[in-house]
Amino acid sequence: ASYAEALELVQQGFAIRMSDGRSAPSLVAAGSLELVDGPVASLDDLWTFTMPEVPFTLETVLEELREHIQSQASDIGCIAGDEAASAFLGFPFDWRDDSESPEARERIDLACFNMTRIVTAAWHSAFRPTPASPAIAGEDVDELEQILCASLVRFGRRHGSPLDRDGSALQRTILSAYYRWQIADGCFLPEDALPDSGRPDHSVTEAIGALTGMPATAVRNTLSRDGLSLVRSKLDRNALIDWIVTRRNFAPLRESETSEGRWAWFVAGDLHFTPGDDGFAKVRQRVHSATPDLQAKEAAIVARRAAGEMPTHAELRRYAEALQVSPDSLIEALHSYWQPA
Structure with a gap:
């Protein structure tokens, strides 16, 4: 049944079981739903009604x-002296007396530190607290990597930092934003990982724990039960991503973060930068999982392009479905930079 048919049945009072095709079916009853009658512009808008709690x-x-930051100032003071620590914070700081002082901590002006902007962007990217929360920008990912390399490699701090505490809000925010970006970029858990922390499966277990909010033990036990390996050289990354995105506390991927969304932009780029039949041939060569009716759906786009017209949304949607890429992303991409012939 289509979603429209399923919704009609529920509105009539029937209880049905539905599944996204990957996870076990869930019972859907009228009393368990809040039905909202309102238009949505894209699939992303639908998730705002079912997003897990931040x-x-x-x-x-x-x-x-x-x-x-107070912990960093303490290390700076011990190594380079109070003058250096004071310059770092912007006010007088004695690392012997102020390293754990609540008063000194309150004086720290977060607006003076670029890390505040990065962490704020990471929080919005990782947990999608509002419909307008964007994915983290590519240039900010470089700084996240620096934080991971410099701060998450365990060493003996004189005064502990939340970045050293497993499961802390700060640590989980940074890890979750970074590994979520890896999923979106198509490079999830590469074999040339960041320096290890010295703990077993750091890059795999801790990444999944940050993304899903699951304790490390639960990650290991559940993946083992589901037949998925935690050994980096044996990872089935596609299966692992499918597993992660179905966890209850994982904020759904934005359209732009899904493989279907990324491929839609690749397709639009092929049509834009390679004019005529060669562009469509390049798309067919790129996409290996197209449906049998691709040629018929493509013909409508070719005809529109030959006539100097932009295909209708319905035609683009059917073409995207035949290519098995995101319709919303393909429409957005083509309207952003594809010019009719």
Whole structure:
């Protein structure tokens, strides 16, 4: 049944079981739903009604960031002296007396630190607290990598940082945003990983725990039960991503973060940068899982292009479905930079 047919049955009072094709079916009854009658522009808009709760507030994350900065100042003071630590913070700081001082911590002006902007962007990217929360920008990912390399490699701090505490709001925010970006970029858990922390399966177990909110033990046990390996050289990354995105506390991927969304932009790029029949041939060569009716759906796009017209949304949607890429993303991409012939 289509979603429209399923919705009609539920509205009539019937209870039905539905599945996304990957997870076990769930019972859907009228009493368990809040039916909202309102148009949506894209699939992303639908998720705003079913998004999991944000695990912690931005204020909690920033308070832990303040602790981390105080810890950094303490190390700077011990190594380079109080003058260097004071210059770092912007106010007088004695690393012997102020390293754990609540008063000194409150004086830290987070607006003076670029890490505040990065952490805020990471929180919005990882947990999607509002419909307008964007995915983290590519240039900010470089800084996340620096934080991971410099701060998450365990060493003996004189005064502990939340970044060293497993499951802290600050640590989970940074890890979740980074590994979520890896999923979106198509490079999830590469074999040339960041330096290991010295703990078993750090890059796999901790990444999944950050993304799903599951304890490390639960990650290992559940993946083992489901037949998925945690050994980096044996990872089935596609199966692992499918497993992650079906976890209850994982904020659904944005359209732009899904493989279908990425491939839609590749297709649009082929049509834009390779004019005429060669562009369509390049698309067919790129996509290996197209449906048998691709040629018929493509013909409508070819005809529109030959006539100097932009295909209708319905035609583009059918073409995208035949290519098995995101219709919303393909429409957005073509309207953003594909010019009719």
